[in-house]
Amino acid sequence: xxxxxxxxxxxxxxxxxxxxxxxxxxxxxxxxxxxxxxxxxxxxxxxxxxxxxxxxxxxxxxxxxxxxxxxxxxxxxxxxxxxxxxxxxxxxxxxxxxxxxxxxxxxxxxxxxxxxxxxxxxxxxxxxxxxxxxxxxxxxxxxxxxxxxxxxxxxxxxxxxxxxxxxxxxxxxxxxxxxx
Amino acid sequence: xxxxxxxxxxxxxxxxxxxxxxxxxxxxxxxxxxxxxxxxxxxxxxxxxxxxxxxxxxxxxxxxxxxxxxxxxxxxxxxxxxxxxxxxxxxxxxxxxxxxxxxxxxxxxxxxxxxxxxxxxxxxxxxxxxxxxxxxxxxxxxxxxxxxxxxxxx
Numbered sequence: 001x002x003x004x005x006x007x008x009x010x011x012x013x014x015x016x017x018x019x020x021x022x023x024x025x026x027x028x029x030x031x032x033x034x035x036x037x038x039x040x041x042x043x044x045x046x047x048x049x050x051x052x053x054x055x056x057x058x059x060x061x062x063x064x065x066x067x068x069x070x071x072x073x074x075x076x077x078x079x080x081x082x083x084x085x086x087x088x089x090x091x092x093x094x095x096x097x098x099x100x101x102x103x104x105x106x107x108x109x110x111x112x113x114x115x116x117x118x119x120x121x122x123x124x125x126x127x128x129x130x131x132x133x134x135x136x137x138x139x140x141x142x143x144x145x146x147x148x149x150x151x152x153x154x155x156x157x158x159x160x161x162x163x164x165x166x167x168x169x170x171x172x173x174x175x176x177x178x179x180x
Numbered sequence: 181x182x183x184x185x186x187x188x189x190x191x192x193x194x195x196x197x198x199x200x201x202x203x204x205x206x207x208x209x210x211x212x213x214x215x216x217x218x219x220x221x222x223x224x225x226x227x228x229x230x231x232x233x234x235x236x237x238x239x240x241x242x243x244x245x246x247x248x249x250x251x252x253x254x255x256x257x258x259x260x261x262x263x264x265x266x267x268x269x270x271x272x273x274x275x276x277x278x279x280x281x282x283x284x285x286x287x288x289x290x291x292x293x294x295x296x297x298x299x300x301x302x303x304x305x306x307x308x309x310x311x312x313x314x315x316x317x318x319x320x321x322x323x324x325x326x327x328x329x330x331x332x333x334x
Contacts, residue, residue, distance in 0.1 A: 017258050017321050024259020025266075028250075032243035040215070040238050047215050047234045137220065137286075 067143055069155035071163050074128055078168070083126040086117070086146075088138035089161065091174070099130065099160070100169035107131075107138040110145060118149075126153045130160025193319050196312040200264060201251030203309055204244045210291040211241035221288030225274055243267075261317040268310040275303050 040046045077083035078099070085102035087094050094104035105117045121127065127146060131138040136159070143154045157163070164170065211218040219237035222228060228236060244267070250260040271289070275298050278285060287298045289305070 014321060021258035021262045024256040025263045028246060028256065028259055028263055029239075029243065032246050033239050035246070036238040036242035039212075039242070045216065047219060047238060049235055049238070050231045137224075 067140070067154065067156045068158050069128060071157065074155075074157045074160075075168060077126065077128070083128050083155075084121055085157075086127055086129045086142065087161070088129050088131045088142040089136075093132070093161075095172065095174045097161075097165060097170050097172045099164050100171045102130075104174070105142065107142050107145075110142065114145075114149070118146075118151075121151070123150050124152055126155070127151055128155050128157050128160075130157040130164070132159070132161040134159045189319070192315065196316045196319075197251045197254065200309065200312055200316065201248045204248030204251065204264070206248075207290050208241040208244035208248065210293070211237070211288070212245065214292045215241075217292035218288060221286050221292060224285040225278055227274055227277070257316075257320045261313060261320050264313040265310065265317055268306055268313055272303060272306045272310065275306060279303070 037049070040049070074083070074085075078085070085099045087098045087102045087104045088107045089098075089104075090106045090108060091104060094102075094106065098104065103117050105113055127143075129139040129142045129146070139156045139158075139160065143156045146154045215234075215237050218241065219234050222233050222237055223230075243263075247260050247264060247267075250256055251264075275287070279298055279300075285298060286292075287302045289302055
């Protein structure tokens with residue numbers, strides 16, 4: 001009988017803790033939500049609460065201009081020879097294969113290779129950066145960097161390498177790559 | 181002997197609280213400063229619907245910060261410990277899921293800067309923190325006050 005009473009007491013205490021945990025979890029989330037929203041509201045660079053997270057919406061320059069370019073448009077520019085393609089992937093990936101005629105400017109070594117790779121490109125040339133994968137950030141980072149460096153016409157081909165290699169001209173090796 | 185055990189329990193209890201508190205505060209700091217970068221990281225995990233990404237990028241680090249502070253001061257321990265388990269299990273699920281499907285993305289575990297891709301080590305770290313968190317939860321729930329003074333349970 002005392003054992004049963006002890007069990008009941010423990011069970012009651014456990015139940016009480018569970019209820020306590022539930023309301024505390026809820027209160028914590030609500031509290032965090034309110035603080036986070038308030039701070040975001042006060043920030044200069046506040047985030048849009050229910051923002052569009054699509055790759056197209058994320059690929060904007062700081063002024064809000066869209067930087068992405070479609071494959072068909074990029075293809076047209078490639079055959080017209082009116083754009084310079086720059087590969088933002090690491091050097092090893094570039095050497096294994098890249099868009100024909102593209103320059104290699106790996107994002108991880110951009111400071112070292114930037115001057116040499118871009119010395120023959122005029123600031124108003126249309127530049128198309130690309131990397132591999134829909135979520136790859138290298139081409140985006142490189143595009144923003146090139147804009148900061150004074151190139152006014154920079155676009156990003158999202159998932160460029162994967163799309164291009166399917167049936168468009170490619171080459172391998174490091175002949176046009178940025179070798180440092 | 182009993183006193184020794186009690187001291188050890190107390191040491192583990194406070195140790196777990198301080199470690200987890202520190203981890204959550206440290207993990208929240210950079211994400212609170214750079215919400216846009218963190219939202220990109222969440223997007224790359226490809227788990228949440230687009231409409232919830234920015235909201236999560238704002239609320240999650242703040243929740244981590246508050247939980248870290250609560251762990252340190254010992255406030256609302258049952259709720260904080262349970263929520264800590266939920267978060268750590270969710271993180272582990274997200275890491276394993278994306279590692280299994282071969283996504284090479286930034287972890288975003290402790291900072292928004294690139295260079296910390298998801299890997300087995302991130303899962304192991306998460307598992308270690310989860311062990312501490314589960315221990316803490318058990319300590320908080322188990323008969324209430326054996327491991328810690330009554331007032332710290334909030």
